[in-house]
Amino acid sequence: MPSISRRSSEMPLSPIRKLVPLADAAEERGVKIYHLNIGQPDIPTPQVAIDAIKNIDRKVLEYTNSAGTLEYRQKLVEYYNRFGINLNKEDILVTTGGSEAFNFAFLCCFSYGEEVIIPEPFYANYSSFANAVGIKIKPISSSFEDDFSLPSAKEFEKLITPNTKGIFICNPNNPTGYLYTEEELNDLKDLVKKHDLFLLSDEVYREFCYDDNKHFSALSLKGIEDNVVIIDSVSKRYSECGLRIGALISRNNQVINAAVKFAQARLSPPLIGQIAACASIDATPAYAESVYNEYIQRRNMLVEGLNKIPGVKSLLPKGAFYTMVKLPVKDAEDFCSWILSDFEYEGQTVMMAPGSGFYNSPNRGHDEVRIAYVLNIEDLKKALVVLEKALAIYPGRI
Amino acid sequence: MPSISRRSSEMPLSPIRKLVPLADAAEERGVKIYHLNIGQPDIPTPQVAIDAIKNIDRKVLEYTNSAGTLEYRQKLVEYYNRFGINLNKEDILVTTGGSEAFNFAFLCCFSYGEEVIIPEPFYANYSSFANAVGIKIKPISSSFEDDFSLPSAKEFEKLITPNTKGIFICNPNNPTGYLYTEEELNDLKDLVKKHDLFLLSDEVYREFCYDDNKHFSALSLKGIEDNVVIIDSVSKRYSECGLRIGALISRNNQVINAAVKFAQARLSPPLIGQIAACASIDATPAYAESVYNEYIQRRNMLVEGLNKIPGVKSLLPKGAFYTMVKLPVKDAEDFCSWILSDFEYEGQTVMMAPGSGFYNSPNRGHDEVRIAYVLNIEDLKKALVVLEKALAIYPGRI
Structure with missing residues (x-):
């Protein structure tokens, strides 16, 4: 069998997508997952x-x-x-x-x-x-x-x-x-x-x-x-x-x-x-305004909520719809796996993108996750509760 | 100004598209062009x-x-x-x-x-x-x-x-x-x-x-x-x-x-x-059949017509909707340019893809063109007339 190319072998797996099998398994167990891991907005197309x-x-x-x-x-x-x-x-x-x-x-x-x-x-x-x-x-x-x-x-x-x-x-x-x-x-x-x-x-x-x-x-x-x-x-x-x-x-x-x-x-x-x-490009200014207002509300609620969780820190993003969040854990990737595999709160859990996947340098971002605020306010609130409950009992906490 | 990459400089221009400026100029002169150069079928989508x-x-x-x-x-x-x-x-x-x-x-x-x-x-x-x-x-x-x-x-x-x-x-x-x-x-x-x-x-x-x-x-x-x-x-x-x-x-x-x-x-x-x-994939078999019959007709008419032009040779293709055609010319690329720039018959001309662009070896395909039979029978017939008239007076004929 001919071998595949070197660049294929060296190609990194998407840090955003590599937890997908764990999420699939959680969904199969009937757990509801709040997807904070991807930049797929829920906002209607014009x-x-x-x-x-x-x-x-x-x-x-x-x-x-x-x-x-x-x-x-x-x-x-x-x-x-x-x-x-x-x-x-x-x-x-x-x-x-x-x-x-x-x-x-x-x-x-x-x-x-x-x-x-x-x-x-x-x-x-x-x-x-x-x-x-x-x-x-x-x-x-x-x-x-x-x-x-x-x-x-x-x-x-x-x-x-x-x-x-x-x-x-x-x-x-x-x-x-x-x-x-x-x-x-x-x-x-x-x-x-x-x-x-x-x-x-x-x-x-x-x-x-x-x-x-x-x-x-x-x-x-x-x-x-x-x-x-x-x-x-x-x-x-x-x-x-x-x-x-x-x-x-x-x-x-x-x-x-x-x-x-x-x-x-x-x-x-x-x-x-x-x-x-x-x-x-001819969508009404009202469309742009409603989208903008929706994201502002989400950002404010999310970042305020994150900073209220003991040990969690988020800056207030000035743009886009992501934030890099510091978590009180030794290894955020392990936490992102654990919360999908070994945790649920009232039948729910959250999916986040481990921070290290966004760094090229080794040993950086190990206590960070990227959160996308592309869910509606109600779901974001529930996701914050899940995150707080999870951090309270996660064994790898520092 | 930073220089562009080596691979950009080495990137070949599409042989199918590089005559486009000549075709644009012909159209601006009001000449009708039969496009035998590209594989864009005129067949309706299901x-x-x-x-x-x-x-x-x-x-x-x-x-x-x-x-x-x-x-x-x-x-x-x-x-x-x-x-x-x-x-x-x-x-x-x-x-x-x-x-x-x-x-x-x-x-x-x-x-x-x-x-x-x-x-x-x-x-x-x-x-x-x-x-x-x-x-x-x-x-x-x-x-x-x-x-x-x-x-x-x-x-x-x-x-x-x-x-x-x-x-x-x-x-x-x-x-x-x-x-x-x-x-x-x-x-x-x-x-x-x-x-x-x-x-x-x-x-x-x-x-x-x-x-x-x-x-x-x-x-x-x-x-x-x-x-x-x-x-x-x-x-x-x-x-x-x-x-x-x-x-x-x-x-x-x-x-x-x-x-x-x-x-x-x-x-x-x-x-x-x-x-x-x-x-x-659920299009009716009637769709596939009508498309098939259309191409068969076009192929038969085109290849028969080509072989009737003095000095022109085309094989009968067994598949796809292209044929590589031998022309009685020294340099088919020059002929393809000339027919767009310096020729018209009753306000019409044809665009073809020079054969050499389909060969990697130098000096091959210089008396060949690729013709796509993606036009309706009537247009193909007219294109054949144009081609015959052009070859009759082209100065680079052999």
Whole structure:
């Protein structure tokens, strides 16, 4: 039997998904699980998007242009304009989810073996894409104690080698909920300019900024237009995870032209998804407001509730819908397994993502979990009760 | 400005799409173009699929399981059963188009730098995927003179090195229309067994086999179950190119488990596409029959018409909906450009894919074009007239 490839063997299992078998077993025992582990919102998709799908009027479901339909790319230009960001449709490549945009960004900006610096903790799938295309992630530490803010230029420069080709941030941040300031973005600008690096920015949570904090996009940085590459997606913005529509954006036409070549190889992004995503941009401001208010309420209730549990600490996230939570345990991964396998409270338990999976450095995040507040307030309240009861009797508590 | 990656620079431009600017210019001059260059069928998508999309009853368009929905995977088991192929749903990973299935197959079966042998001419995008993941294609010659049949085991063995990890075929073949026989498949079986190789088979045109020829799937080979990996797609079968739904199939659970890890990184294949593809499997036999009859008619008319043009030669394809055509010209790529830029007949011209783009070896296919018979009979007839008129006056004729 031929052996599978080295990169397959080295491919990490998703930290978010590896507890699934334990959750399945708990469900089989009849236990109700509150899923705080994944970023699948329960928020309804805008009705205009559903209607666009229902009203589809085509006889043949054809390929679209490899870079996306003209209509959708023009609509995206209009969307970015609302944020004061001026783009041409040629700066935009429509992708199959944000996932494909990462993949294209890595393929186009990095040669085999080159390095990208990413503040950790970071979205675990960045590692998977880096592994698939053979590039190396150099993690730079951000920490709970510093609010997960951007490390200093000096810290970055310690990691920059002749192989370093870019810096990658997620803003607002998954998993920390941190929102980078305009000042921090300017620090990054100086860095990438000085060392001639790409600045990749995952901005899929752009709309989710709380407490009057405004999102400052890497696309708004002047003088490094050719260095900036943006990853975007409609998945979270409009609760359209299943459409698989994202975008790769850059004013550097060498990057976009290169990405178009990879895009042509896979022929076309999904047709129906583009139709629905295009319609979503015309969703009413009332939709955006109701979504926003819902998340603010959830965040406030969740973070207040977490900090009331003895030994538990959560920062107040300024963006996205995640928070990295410190737990009074020796090994959060063991706790996440135990709470699924050996615990239930009134027939319920919770599923969380172990923090260590979001760090590349060994020995970091071992007392942390990532919690996504994508459940309604009532379920979040019940999940908090379950968590408190579990921590009270968990044998590995410190 | 940071430079783009080496693999981007080395990425070939699609031979099928690189004439697009010339075609755009012709259209701007008001010339009607018959598109014989791409595999986008004009056949209607089954009504059951369109209805499934129109009747979607969901509030949230969620991620599906990374491996595909349970319903669709079970339905695919039923589909393969119709061909006498027994699979479990665990043997099937739903992908974002056949394109993603190639990508996963290459990622899982080949380490960086390893080699795959592919009979040429072959589907040009295999080169793009190989380049993206850093593996090497070793072309093995099949030729017009031999009907594009499978090269002998001896020829294959000349190319096998310690770095060779697999053989890849497309059956029925794009671009040649060749259908591999059971005997040829058995020769491949002996080869992959002897040298412990993967046998990758792209079978997306399975239903398109003519003149009572039956498709013999690599999945029907006994004794090499762990070596066989299949690429599939609904794009051509149901005229659903825009849905982006394919599948990777193998009874080797190491391959599927590895592919699931890459699939988890990209989260989910398209939800709506899976719903429509699932419904399509219940399309009536009358649908399949009408599609089949339409292609048979087109093929017969086209090939007869081509062979009547002085100096033009086409084999009678046994499968798929392409044929590699010999033209009486020095350089078919120049002819394909010329016919778009410098020729029109009664306000019409044709677009074809230059043959050389389907060969990896230099100096092969220079007097060939690939023609796809995805237009209706009337348009095909007109296209043949245009082609004959053009060849009569083309200055590079031999």
